[in-house]
Structure formats: structure tokens, C-alpha cells
Amino acid sequence: MQIDSGFTFVLFGGTGDLSMRKILPALYEAHRAGMLSEHGKIVAVARHAADRDGYIEWVNGNVKSHVSKGGKFDEAVWRGFLERIEYVKLDLGKPEDFALLRDALDNHAGTRVFYLATGPSLFVPICRALASVGLNENARIVLEKPLGYDLRSSNAINDSVGEIFAEEQIYRIDHYLGKEPVQNLLALRFGNALFEPLWRREWVESIQITIAEELGVEARGDFYDNTGALRDMVQNHLLQLLSIVAMEPPHSMDSDSVRDEKLRVLRALKPIDTRDISKIAVRGQYHAGVIKGTSVPAYATEHGVKPQSTTETFVALKVEIENWRWAGVPFFLRTGKRLADRVAEIVVNFRPVPHSALGPTALRPGSNRLVIRLQPNESIRLYCLAKQPGEGMNLSSVHLDLAFDQFFKEGQMEAYQRLLLDVINGRLALFVRRDEQEAAWTWVEPILNEWAASNKPPKPYAAGTWGPAAASAMLAQHGTCWLEEEN
Numbered sequence: 305m306q307i308d309s310g311f312t313f314v315l316f317g318g319t320g321d322l323s324m325r326k327i328l329p330a331l332y333e334a335h336r337a338g339m340l341s342e343h344g345k346i347v348a349v350a351r352h353a354a355d356r357d358g359y360i361e362w363v364n365g366n367v368k369s370h371v372s373k374g375g376k377f378d379e380a381v382w383r384g385f386l387e388r389i390e391y392v393k394l395d396l397g398k399p400e401d402f403a404l405l406r407d408a409l410d411n412h413a414g415t416r417v418f419y420l421a422t423g424p425s426l427f428v429p430i431c432r433a434l435a436s437v438g439l440n441e442n443a444r445i446v447l448e449k450p451l452g453y454d455l456r457s458s459n460a461i462n463d464s465v466g467e468i469f470a471e472e473q474i475y476r477i478d479h480y481l482g483k484e485p486v487q488n489l490l491a492l493r494f495g496n497a498l499f500e501p502l503w504r505r506e507w508v509e510s511i512q513i514t515i516a517e518e519l520g521v522e523a524r525g526d527f528y529d530n531t532g533a534l535r536d537m538v539q540n541h542l543l544q545l546l547s548i549v550a551m552e553p554p555h556s557m558d559s560d561s562v563r564d565e566k567l568r569v570l571r572a573l574k575p576i577d578t579r580d581i582s583k584i585a586v587r588g589q590y591h592a593g594v595i596k597g598t599s600v601p602a603y604a605t606e607h608g609v610k611p612q613s614t615t616e617t618f619v620a621l622k623v624e625i626e627n628w629r630w631a632g633v634p635f636f637l638r639t640g641k642r643l644a645d646r647v648a649e650i651v652v653n654f655r656p657v658p659h660s661a662l663g664p665t666a667l668r669p670g671s672n673r674l675v676i677r678l679q680p681n682e683s684i685r686l687y688c689l690a691k692q693p694g695e696g697m698n699l700s701s702v703h704l705d706l707a708f709d710q711f712f713k714e715g716q717m718e719a720y721q722r723l724l725l726d727v728i729n730g731r732l733a734l735f736v737r738r739d740e741q742e743a744a745w746t747w748v749e750p751i752l753n754e755w756a757a758s759n760k761p762p763k764p765y766a767a768g769t770w771g772p773a774a775a776s777a778m779l780a781q782h783g784t785c786w787l788e789e790e791n
């Protein structure tokens with residue numbers, strides 16, 4: 305019989321925003337669902353609380369409201385969860401404090417996880433301090449995004465962390481990989497023979513991947529203004545989604561089989577020719593506007609944003625993959641803040657029939673398309689043409705709908721919950737390997753450089769719209785348009 309020796313989850317940045325909104329609520333959910341070992345402990349590390357009582361007070365004041373949002377809150381379960389929490393007051397500027405952390409962890413058996421919910425500038429100092437007291441041995445380290453600002457800075461972090469932790473000890477988070485519907489994409493593609501033969505250049509005309517947000521930069525204006533949408537969303541979430549949509553079937557679901565296939569896609573992305581940049585990339589910035597009846601201010605007036613900022617809050621790209629399966633098929637990627645709706649979806653547009661005996665409707669692009677909605681309301685919708693009832697042969701568009709919440713009433717899991725359980729259980733498949741990250745940075749970097757060097761400002765768009773008109777014009781050149789339909 306296997307002995308359950310538990311785990312110790314050490315949370316750096318224990319009083320930070322991410323711990324409050326995502327990490328501690330996800331651990332609570334896992335606890336509530338009975339998915340955590342009864343011997344599992346959470347050791348929060350921070351500077352602000354004086355002692356454990358102070359920290360628990362902070363958790364009660366700040367985390368409880370996020371936990372109870374889903375309506376599954378239970379006071380007795382919550383108290384049980386709090387009993388798992390220990391606290392170590394630690395000043396990251398004082399390496400000697402790490403000896404105290406080591407002493408505090410001395411009598412904890414089982415798997416050891418260090419979760420760095422801190423700014424990336426602290427990753428290396430924390431790893432070095434952990435190593436100085438021997439805490440890097442047999443431990444797992446979780447790094448939050450953003451991991452670096454460009455290829456060079458991300459390599460510098462990876463090199464330094466890599467001197468202390470082996471690659472299989474490093475869990476780089478991209479929370480999109482933990483989303484249920486992204487998992488479902490793998491199930492759809494590799495669990496059904498139906499789609500796979502069509503999933504290629506002969507049958508697919510174009511693919512769109514959109515992550516649209518209604519939210520602006522919230523309280524993160526300062527961070528965002530130095531980051532922009534390309535670094536914040538494209539280099540990671542959108543390219544990860546693209547690699548899952550386009551990858552070859554992996555031989556198994558083990559972490560390296562999946563990540564090897566994703567890497568092949570990232571390495572096959574057609575390199576950016578900066579002379580073409582205006583044809584394949586659109587960057588925008590929102591101005592004041594109205595979203596669903598509420599007026600919102602311009603990006604440049606948001607707190608923490610420079611008034612003359614040229615940071616992009618919207619990106620649309622045309623991407624090509626240079627391999628046999630996808631040569632010549634455009635992948636259109638788009639993300640933006642303060643858009644008309646919150647939606648993340650993948651649209652696979654199939655080619656029309658080669659010859660129509662049923663009139664011109666069957667020759668229209670987009671008659672057959674598969675729309676995989678990641679959020680909100682996870683669903684898969686397959687558009688086909690059908691005969692309109694009555695006389696004659698008139699075709700019209702109909703769709704088959706699969707709404708996942710109608711099939712599976714229970715068991716949905718938040719991305720962070722799944723990912724944290726994966727770290728605790730040593731499953732790396734949903735974490736980004738270093739070579740994937742490098743390939744993604746390598747591909748986006750010419751765009752970053754070109755935009756930084758150009759003196760053209762981003763194209764304006766009114767908040768509450770779908771971004772600059774140039775993003776639609778880019779698709780129009782390929783005889784297609786963004787799918788924008790009601791939720």
C-alpha cells in the first residue's frame with residue numbers, strides 16, 4: 305500500500321493579489337472536494353503579517369469573499385482549510401530569514417512545492433536563497449508569468465533558475481492550459497476520428513483564435529503599460545492555444561510527448577518578415593467608449609498609465625505554420641482589452657464544397673465551421689447548411705450545439721485548481737517547458753522590436769467595439785471576417 309506522506313505547499317507572495325484571488329481559493333476548492341491529502345500543509349510566506357494569527361486574519365478578510373463567490377462556501381470546511389495554513393514571516397531582502405524557513409519546514413514530510421507568486425525580478429533571488437539552505441533538493445518550483453520581458457531576460461531567468469532546479473522540477477504556469485475547455489480541445493481532436501482527417505490544409509481554409517476581454521487594465525496600469533498585449537497574452541496564452549490546435553497527435557499524454565508536439569508547431573511558425581509587419585499585425589489602443597451601457601475611460605487616462613503611452617491593448621495577427629499539415633492556411637489571432645464582449649474561442653473555417661449542384665450558397669466561405677467556445681459558456685458548435693423547409697432547394701445555415709454544462713452538471717474545475725493539483729501530484733504536461741517558451745519569444749520578438757522602433761502610435765479603437773478597423777481589413781484581404789456573434 306502506498307503511504308500518503310502529504311505535501312507542503314510553500315506560497316511566496318502569500319499576501320499578494322494572486323494568492324488572494326486565485327491560489328488560496330483554488331486550494332480551498334481542492335480541499336473542499338477532498339482532493340488534498342489530509343497531511344497536506346500550506347506554508348504562506350510574506351512580510352506583512354506579524355504572525356500566523358495576523359495572516360489568518362488577512363485570509364479571512366481577503367480570501368473568503370473570493371471563495372464564497374461560487375456559492376459553495378461552507379464555514380466548517382473553511383475552518384478545516386485554515387488549519388492547514390502555517391505562516392513564516394520572511395523578508396526576501398534577508399537571506400538569513402531562509403534558515404528560519406528551512407527550520408519551519410524541517411518536520412514536514414512529503415512533496416515540497418515552492419510557489420513564487422511574486423514579481424519575476426524576485427524569482428532568481430528566491431531560488432538562490434532556497435538553494436543556500438538546501439531547500440532546492442527534491443522540491444518543485446512554480447513560476448508565474450510573466451517570465452521575463454523578452455527572449456534575453458527570460459533566458460537569463462531560466463539560466464539562473466536552471467542552475468538550481470532541474471527542468472523537471474520547474475513548473476511554468478500558463479493558466480489557459482488549465483482551463484477545462486482547453487483540455488476538451490485535446491479530447492475533441494484526439495478522442496474522435498471524425499475531425500482528425502479534416503484537420504488539415506486540404507479541408508481547412510482558415511482558423512481564428514480570439515481572447516477578447518471587457519475588462520481594462522484594472523489596478524495593474526503600471527505593470528501593463530510596460531508590458532502590452534503582445535507580451536501579456538500573445539507570447540503565452542494565444543501561442544499555447546495555437547500550438548494545441550495545430551499540433552500532431554501525440555503518442556501519449558505524458559508530459560514530454562505533448563510538449564514535444566507543441567514545440568514542433570512553435571518552431572514551425574513562419575518567421576516574421578518585418579517588411580510585411582503592417583500586413584500581418586495590427587496593434588491598437590482603446591479610447592473612451594461604452595461597454596454594455598457603461599462608459600469607460602481611455603487607456604491613456606487609466607491609473608498608472610503614461611498619458612502619451614503607445615502600449616498596445618489590442619493585437620491581431622496573421623500567422624502561418626510551415627509544415628505539411630498547415631502550409632498556406634492563415635491562423636488569425638486576436639486579443640484585446642475593453643472589447644465589446646468577453647469571449648475566448650477558436651473558429652475552424654472549412655473550405656466550401658469544390659462544386660455546388662445546389663446553387664451558390666454552398667460555395668460561400670464559412671458555411672461549414674466549427675466554433676469551440678472556451679469561455680464563457682463552454683460549447684462546441686458545428687455550422688452546416690441545410691435545406692429550408694418547403695418548395696425548392698434553398699439552403700440556409702444551421703448548427704449543432706454541444707453545451708458542456710448540460711452534459712456534465714458536476715465536476716468542473718477552475719484552471720488554478722487543476723494546475724495546483726498537477727504540481728502537487730508531479731504532472732508536468734500542462735506546464736510550459738523552457739524550449740517552448742524560448743520558441744514563443746523568438747517568434748514574437750521581431751514584432752516587439754519593430755513596434756518599439758517605429759514611431760507610429762497604435763491604432764485607436766473605441767472601448768466597447770471589436771478593435772481597430774484594420775483588424776477586419778486584414779481578414780477581408782483573405783476573403784473572410786472575424787466571427788462576432790452573441791454569447
Ligand code: BG6
Binds near residue numbers: 536
Ligand atoms: C492574464 C493576463 O494572464 O490573463 C491578464 O495577464 C488577462 O491581463 C488574463 O486579463 C485573462 O485571463 P482569463 O482567464 O480571465 O481569460
